[in-house]
Amino acid sequence: MRAPQSVAGDDRAQLRFFTCGSVDDGKSTLIGRLLQDTGSISEDQLEALRRDSARFGTTGGELDFALLVDGLEDEREQGITIDVAYRYFSTPRRAFVVADTPGHVQYTRNMATGASGAELAVLLVDARKGLLPQTRRHAAIASLMGIRHAVLAVNKFDLVRWDRAVFEEIVKAFATFARQLGFEEVVPIPVCALQGDNLTKHSENTPWYQGPTLIEHLETVEIESNAADKPARLPVQTILRPDADTRLYAGTLVSGSLAIGDPIVASSSGRMSAVAAIFVAGEARAHAVADEAVAIALADEIDVARGEVIAPARARPRCADQFAAHLVWMSENPLLPGRSLLLRIGARTVPASVTGIKYRLAVETLEHQPARTLELNDIGVCNIATAAPIAFDLFSENRNTGGFLLIDRYSSATIAAGTIDFALRRGENVHLQELDVSKRTRATLMGQRPCIVWLTGLSGAGKSTIANRLELKLSAGGRHTYLLDGDNVRSGLNKDLGFTAADRVENIRRVGEVAKLFLDAGIIVLCAFISPFREERAAVRGLVGEGEFLEIFVDTPLHLCEARDPKGLYAKSRRGQLPNFTGIDSPYERPERPDLVLETANADPDTLADRVIDFLASRGYFTPPSASS
Amino acid sequence: MTVHRQAAGQDVRTLPRRLARLEAEAIHVLRETAAEFNRPVLLYSIGKDSSALLHLAAKAFRPAKIPLPLLHVDTTWKFREMIAFRDATAERLGLDLTVYVNEEGLRQGINPIDSGSALHTHVMKTEALRQALDRYGFDAAIGGARRDEEKSRAKERIFSHRAAGHIWDPRNQRPELWRLFNTNLKRGDSMRVFPLSNWTELDVWDYIRLQAIPVVPLYFAKPRPIVRRSGNLILVDDDRLRLGPGEAPEMLRVRFRTLGCYPLTGAIESAAETVEQIVEELRASRFSERQGRIIDHDDSASMEKKKREGYF
Ligand SMILES: Nc1nc2c(ncn2[C@@H]2O[C@H](COP(=O)(O)OP(=O)(O)O)[C@@H](O)[C@H]2O)c(=O)[nH]1
Numbered sequence: 001m002r003a004p005q006s007v008a009g010d011d012r013a014q015l016r017f018f019t020c021g022s023v024d025d026g027k028s029t030l031i032g033r034l035l036q037d038t039g040s041i042s043e044d045q046l047e048a049l050r051r052d053s054a055r056f057g058t059t060g061g062e063l064d065f066a067l068l069v070d071g072l073e074d075e076r077e078q079g080i081t082i083d084v085a086y087r088y089f090s091t092p093r094r095a096f097v098v099a100d101t102p103g104h105v106q107y108t109r110n111m112a113t114g115a116s117g118a119e120l121a122v123l124l125v126d127a128r129k130g131l132l133p134q135t136r137r138h139a140a141i142a143s144l145m146g147i148r149h150a151v152l153a154v155n156k157f158d159l160v161r162w163d164r165a166v167f168e169e170i171v172k173a174f175a176t177f178a179r180q181l182g183f184e185e186v187v188p189i190p191v192c193a194l195q196g197d198n199l200t201k202h203s204e205n206t207p208w209y210q211g212p213t214l215i216e217h218l219e220t221v222e223i224e225s226n227a228a229d230k231p232a233r234l235p236v237q238t239i240l241r242p243d244a245d246t247r248l249y250a251g252t253l254v255s256g257s258l259a260i261g262d263p264i265v266a267s268s269s270g271r272m273s274a275v276a277a278i279f280v281a282g283e284a285r286a287h288a289v290a291d292e293a294v295a296i297a298l299a300d301e302i303d304v305a306r307g308e309v310i311a312p313a314r315a316r317p318r319c320a321d322q323f324a325a326h327l328v329w330m331s332e333n334p335l336l337p338g339r340s341l342l343l344r345i346g347a348r349t350v351p352a353s354v355t356g357i358k359y360r361l362a363v364e365t366l367e368h369q370p371a372r373t374l375e376l377n378d379i380g381v382c383n384i385a386t387a388a389p390i391a392f393d394l395f396s397e398n399r400n401t402g403g404f405l406l407i408d409r410y411s412s413a414t415i416a417a418g419t420i421d422f423a424l425r426r427g428e429n430v431h432l433q434e435l436d437v438s439k440r441t442r443a444t445l446m447g448q449r450p451c452i453v454w455l456t457g458l459s460g461a462g463k464s465t466i467a468n469r470l471e472l473k474l475s476a477g478g479r480h481t482y483l484l485d486g487d488n489v490r491s492g493l494n495k496d497l498g499f500t501a502a503d504r505v506e507n508i509r510r511v512g513e514v515a516k517l518f519l520d521a522g523i524i525v526l527c528a529f530i531s532p533f534r535e536e537r538a539a540v541r542g543l544v545g546e547g548e549f550l551e552i553f554v555d556t557p558l559h560l561c562e563a564r565d566p567k568g569l570y571a572k573s574r575r576g577q578l579p580n581f582t583g584i585d586s587p588y589e590r591p592e593r594p595d596l597v598l599e600t601a602n603a604d605p606d607t608l609a610d611r612v613i614d615f616l617a618s619r620g621y622f623t624p625p626s627a628s629s
Numbered sequence: 630m631t632v633h634r635q636a637a638g639q640d641v642r643t644l645p646r647r648l649a650r651l652e653a654e655a656i657h658v659l660r661e662t663a664a665e666f667n668r669p670v671l672l673y674s675i676g677k678d679s680s681a682l683l684h685l686a687a688k689a690f691r692p693a694k695i696p697l698p699l700l701h702v703d704t705t706w707k708f709r710e711m712i713a714f715r716d717a718t719a720e721r722l723g724l725d726l727t728v729y730v731n732e733e734g735l736r737q738g739i740n741p742i743d744s745g746s747a748l749h750t751h752v753m754k755t756e757a758l759r760q761a762l763d764r765y766g767f768d769a770a771i772g773g774a775r776r777d778e779e780k781s782r783a784k785e786r787i788f789s790h791r792a793a794g795h796i797w798d799p800r801n802q803r804p805e806l807w808r809l810f811n812t813n814l815k816r817g818d819s820m821r822v823f824p825l826s827n828w829t830e831l832d833v834w835d836y837i838r839l840q841a842i843p844v845v846p847l848y849f850a851k852p853r854p855i856v857r858r859s860g861n862l863i864l865v866d867d868d869r870l871r872l873g874p875g876e877a878p879e880m881l882r883v884r885f886r887t888l889g890c891y892p893l894t895g896a897i898e899s900a901a902e903t904v905e906q907i908v909e910e911l912r913a914s915r916f917s918e919r920q921g922r923i924i925d926h927d928d929s930a931s932m933e934k935k936k937r938e939g940y941f
Contacts, residue, residue, distance in 0.1 A: 012645075074800060083800075083802055084784065086827070110804065117807070238663060238664040242692040242693040252657045279691065279692070295691075345809070400807070400808070403807045404809065405809050405811055410815075412813035412814055412815045414803045
């Protein structure tokens, strides 16, 4: 159904662009002029502008268009732009959102804000001054934020007597500089923002200029939204439950398309299913395309949580916990590698840290400089580790799934914007990175010091019961733990082993190696094994570093164990049906100097688990719950 | 004339591309807010923007229900038709609506006529909103404000951070990149959320037209009893608007471009009786919508001042 001519006909596309460049190059003037010349300033606004110009103006009584966009009191009083202003205007061919971004270096993060939401950059240069450091910085940031189309507006052309040579020199200088920035198209236009030359009408002052006016270019530039051609990506924002049986995964389809029946995969679990139903903005549909707000039902009951990415089974996003990325540092506090931060990508927030800085980008020359930190507004290339693998695409492949934020855990401020360059895989990058993300880094991410808590004792002594309580309590306190015990190891990894002395030794050796890997991952590993031989326990201790193995003796007299006999094993052994049973016909070697002894005869498992927690906290493996965040 | 058909089951592609994009963006923001905050609330101010917002919220969570409570901060001076519309809407859609009035302000006798627009707005709107948010522990408040309304709004983020005490610090806003919103809060902080940030007044009306969204009849022109006060056309909505000697209401064909407290909201003379005619009138208009708002006129920085203090 077409809307009637009189009121609609308004299927004009919208172009989102921003102006940038150094202070005083004329950004606000240019926008004001564009608004004025396209008839987008209402009479009461014009009246207010006249009043403000008389009061704060810098144009000697003329209309000071900067005051139209500099909407904050501080901005008007100081005559500077602090933050992005968004203005809306349209011509018969297109509707526009323009973000006027600040030129001052200390407000670069606000410029990045304006750039990240736009499709095109209008980069202003003062014809008299040529390319300034800020011009270059803004060009670099625009490119980093994913901008591929730029206009180089060489402004204040009236002040260089409309000299064509000046224009050509600046254009050439910019072309040389921007070669490395990956713009698809840069259109240079000589303008005078103050008088409107080449903004909405061709200027008589530049007869040699044959190109489009600014507005002509903005009206016709083709911004291919290639999001639609990329693989489907649906970061799940929320799960809708219209009734007890229905789960709909809701989010913005940031790229690609989805149709009913499409096979999909959920990023973290890797579980597959198919699209069973699609709603777009609440309406049932057969398919959905990029940029639509959708909710989908899946054919199978697979668990998908907020933050996961639903993607085609054939074209999955990458998944890694280490990657290299460009960062724009946006905080007054410099970057400290190794510090625990939060990383926000899609609808997911995970603990993360910058594990190393490869180099800082000198914005004026685009040279790589060695750096130990990044300061406010620096651009750098860093390695980043996340506490859990995240789904993403490289920013160069998909702007919608390759960008992220870093957030300070304490102030909750956004401290950096990043774009992912490539994933780091162990073995693939054998140099520094391998060491960069160390056991320590991961442990820092998790806010704990990993260790192996090794519970040894007779069968039925209470090792598993205590270990289970311990794990519950630790994870309730936000600790990252894993429990290894006879049941989960012997049923898989050690399925091939029996209970001979040799097999017992091999059993413990393997358990030790597995525990060591978990330790490496930053986990507090709880091990509950009879582990009767001193030698084997010592061997495990020897696998890991000082203070990473804690031997805890669960001391229960044999007669008590036999009386409890939870699995009926003592009885079986006494009947001679279970050879090599520890304590009966196979020895148990008591620990000589255990780190902690738990006597179970007069205490319940909860109390004992608490004692282990107090012990771990007192040794500094983590801060007790009350003091941590 | 277009035929207004209920959108249900119809191809929504009839939305122009620009509106479809704005709609998707708003839904994204609404879903994000519902998912990320402990106690988000939708501020419902009854006007056209709120009507559009409510419609979007319904679409964002359909076929499930809107998972957000609604809050209306009532100054007790709203047009009677607004209140009737509010109650009918809450009833029709089964909304969880709380109406909050600053009782202390009422006791002190604050009103727009004797106290002046600035004090009345501060106590009955700004103060009242802060009280309500604190009282119910709302950590995110969604509002229908648009950047094209006013200069300081043009500067505001979609997720606009408020420090403890609801303070907005315009010099130190969080960067806002791509579609990624930092919704993290320190204790005591809160968030104001503006899903319609990138909509213009015309976009809102176009959307209302195409989606057949009900709005308060005050937006449509009809003869109403009006008095002229310092250049504004004020509707005599009830007898609290004491008439001066010789002041007599005249019947004028008027409508309202924005709605607020009736003694503070100027009408415009208009013949627009349908949404289509409103759109046409706006396209031809040489004036901005805030022209009729008396509270904005104090000086051009007045909105920023109010916002810093916690006004929406
Ligand atoms: N002569 C001349 N002056 C200009 C032109 N464009 C801007 N200006 C002046 O340059 C100054 C800085 O402009 P403004 O728009 O505030 O720069 P911004 O900091 O980039 O926003 C103002 O005094 C403008 O009037 C131009 O094309 N010609």
